Amino acid sequence: MPWFAKIEAGIVDKATFDKYVPAHKAYVQDPIAKGHKARSGYCPPAGRRDVTI
Numbered sequence: 001m002p003w004f005a006k007i008e009a010g011i012v013d014k015a016t017f018d019k020y021v022p023a024h025k026a027y028v029q030d031p032i033a034k035g036h037k038a039r040s041g042y043c044p045p046a047g048r049r050d051v052t053i
Helices: 014-033
Strands: none
């Protein structure tokens, strides 16, 4: 599976954003269950790789 990075700017308030996080995390689990190394999360500061969902 090819990888990509999607850069986004926050356009909704945190409460609206947060209500979609559980569904997104479940969505990402599907390719993981199929053996892909899917990850999702914020882009970490340079040198850090521990910020993922």
